Amino acid sequence: SIKENKAEQQAINAVPGIKDNETRASEWGKNYPRQYDTYMQTRKSEDITDVLKQDPALVVMWAGYPFSKDYNKPRGHYYALEDNINTLRTGAPVDKITGPLPTACWTCKSPDVPRLMKRDGELEFFTGKWAKYGDEVVNTIGCGDCHDNQTMKLTLTREYLKRGLDAEGSLKTADATHQDMRSLVCAQCHSEYYFKKTEWDDKGTKKTAMVVTFPWNKGFAAEKMEAYYDELNFSDWTHQLSKTPMLKAQHPDYETFVTGVHSRNGLACADCHMPYVREGGVKYSSHKVGSPLDNIANTCLNCHKGTEKEFRATIDKKLARKNELAKIASDVLAKAHLEAAKAWEAGATEEEMKAALQDIRHGQWRWDYAVAGHGAFFHAPEEILRTLGGSINLGQDARLKIRIVLAKHNAVDYVAPDFSTKEKAQALVGMDYGKLVEEKKTFLNGLRQEWIKQGEAKGIYDPESRKDMKLKTSYN
Amino acid sequence: SIKENKAEQQAINAVPGIKDNETRASEWGKNYPRQYDTYMQTRKSEDITDVLKQDPALVVMWAGYPFSKDYNKPRGHYYALEDNINTLRTGAPVDKITGPLPTACWTCKSPDVPRLMKRDGELEFFTGKWAKYGDEVVNTIGCGDCHDNQTMKLTLTREYLKRGLDAEGSLKTADATHQDMRSLVCAQCHSEYYFKKTEWDDKGTKKTAMVVTFPWNKGFAAEKMEAYYDELNFSDWTHQLSKTPMLKAQHPDYETFVTGVHSRNGLACADCHMPYVREGGVKYSSHKVGSPLDNIANTCLNCHKGTEKEFRATIDKKLARKNELAKIASDVLAKAHLEAAKAWEAGATEEEMKAALQDIRHGQWRWDYAVAGHGAFFHAPEEILRTLGGSINLGQDARLKIRIVLAKHNAVDYVAPDFSTKEKAQALVGMDYGKLVEEKKTFLNGLRQEWIKQGEAKGIYDPESRKDMKLKTSYN
Amino acid sequence: MKYLAIFLVVAVVAVFANLVHESKMLSYLSSDPKVCITCHTMNTHYDTWQHSSHRNRATCVDCHLPRDSFVNKMLAKARDGYHHSLAMTLKTYGPNLRISNDAARRIQDNCISCHRETVSQMLTNSALYDKVEDGRVQMGRPCWQCHRDVPHGTMRNLMATQNNFINKVL
């Protein structure tokens, strides 16, 4: 009522009292119940969408790389840590030093990460295997990832973002405005990265850190990052079938967003993904970071006229356009890998294959850049379609070159085998999927349970953060 | 002052007194001086931009078709008739029955066309060679193309548009609103067309008309029109090099515009290309149909915030994206034609080539659809980039298939020759350009001059409409 | 039943009286824009108007209420006043208010009445057609399809005017 509104307008601005290094959201939430409640609602986005099943070509394209084992669409922040631990990508370590992945894989999953970086130093944090910190990284993405505990100001808790921004140059960290910060807190994680091998000296001991690094020195565009990687002669892995030195793009959400119309009009991620909501006379940011389409009335319609239905239709159309070109590209690239494998088998030389492999590297990079950011079809539709057009061209160029090699080795009629289901594709690349799942389950029932207990014992783990968690994976 | 304004207002509302079938703009202009003055300013857009020079691949892609001889970017409506007569495409007829082109080529160049359609009947109008009406189609695009002479209401003077709209179905002619009409008058000409061969009976004599027809029955998208043409087994010509039954897309401005964001928000062509301007106290429609960028303040900035510089930058970026993919596509397709020619030469069979030629047909159609509307990169950037992505894929698919055929005929190493300049490309397709120009000049100094004189004699020609006209062509 | 009826009547009167008091409803009879912002839901619109070219040219009622006759004006005012009060009390409104068809028609009439000279050619043009895009408004096309910023700007969420009239929790 009108009277209530007046009262509510006054009842605000409680003074925070949050301990340093507090990583438990429920503790912060005591002071900020509205933000906490909405934050906890990210668990409503709980469905697993298996991308490898949707487009099995990806299994072929990533052969020899963890992504070929398991890759899903993102869910709510509530699940970030859980999914990281459950994915087949992180494998089944049995102790602190078994792999396959490095500590860096925790980086974007928890506020325990900045805590550990402070405690152990950034280089030590990035040294060793993932399992090393299993009993320390115990809370999913939370307040401490984005806020300063003293002032509640938005803050960057990851140094590598600051280094990335400063190297890129168009927005130096020191110049970031409040509105910029409403995007940059997201850019800490929603950006393309690679692990930079860094030798360092720990009081006399030589160690090797795998430091999360943003490849931004030459710019944000697909071609610019490609040039950066080429110059370093960097590759994420060598493709199992085609032997191409490959690049993997991971969610360049921020980099593509800035090319889009909303960024050019001054919007930040939080404008759509954390819109202001009103309760009585009070407004606050919804911390239910998720699809803005769940709340079109309070996001799009703040600035646009039209109906929810119209906006859904517009977005569907954009998605369909992206999917059309992305599907062409993945089909072309998967075939290129298989045809290259055949060429090697038929006796092709490195010299003969070199140019084609370079095309595969660049073509697949562009495709990945365009699709790995799941929102980019909307954030930056034109840039994405442009990049996919380039990807298709390079992929086909590679196939043309390989076809000539095949002809020279008497295999001009080779037809790539069928990879139309996830199972067929996994069989093609010789993956023992059953075994991966078995090992993973052993890990989940064993070491993983230990981690929870140890976290609890140390008093850093927040049981609230996994309340009613159900095991949902692509394989169970 | 207010007094002045009132006076001006009365002048503008004067009752028109325009004769039926009046095609001379200066006569209409006596009643509507503001509209006439701005209309005459379309002559300020006078520069010829030779597209074949910009991208010589087009000469190869259109080999055997008039477009390979001469193709420029559009200029102002003031030049429509002039350019139609001057282009090498219309050749050098010597009398009323020499070709190469049909009467249909006048269709979108003059208000004399609806006059003749009324006088002779639509089918008679579309029968015979272009030169047949050289002394009747004498005034460039003018008032009578868009307005009713009694009421000044916007009106559709071309029946084929009505047939097209009704067949397509999403906007039936009878349902067109005032705002729709502000686009539909343009759609009479700014649409993709083909000449439908139509046998008819002229009081006992069998005649064949080439009727301008819009291929819209299945929809406006590139794929839909393609399906329409495929179903009819229609082709505009058979490619000189690759022997492909080709399709030519001409300026699908309207069809692509409707997929874009401005159309979805209810805008019409006239909103940007004929913005309201204010003189004294009254707003009227600028009839200087041209680039809205000449008047950003009255167009974009009327609805958008921002600076002229920002809008120019946005548009440049869109253009660069389109150009990037369009250049890839034209390069791929030109090579496909040359490689196909080589395959034929090496002894390929129809059976071997069939699938590849189908890919060329579809790939080039999509490219043409995307680029032939010169504003589509802005009107509908996403649809254009999507279509170009598909074009590149099909073009490369064709090349892959042809490469296999080449391999079978011992020509796997064939490299397409250089077509990097207009001259080289014309030489490649064996065009005697010098001769074309000579013949054209003879025509321009001979028959063409006759036409003007006869028009004058008949009292239908408006000398004002060519006041200070300078001969500008790509070849002089 | 009888008691229930009496209770209901009393309740309705009480609610209404409270409403009249709390919302300073009687002040609605004035044409001072400040009247409209007795409800915080109108703050954004007040604020955007106040920063607009029309600040010194037209008040809320100049655009939003009929200007043809005093009776129509008062009738519309009563209707809107009732509707808005009810919505305010029951909180049936969302973060973005949308102009009603009736109100759109009135506004357009008012734009035209002030700018009749300027738009006379447009009126003449539109008079030629029966089928128009937007049947709600005179001329078939709202002025604010082009003049998108007049006078409220394009962003009108009730929380859009930062910190002015509504407190942000921290």
Ligand SMILES: [Ca+2]
């Ligand atoms: Ca990467």
Ligand SMILES: [Ca+2]
């Ligand atoms: Ca055509």
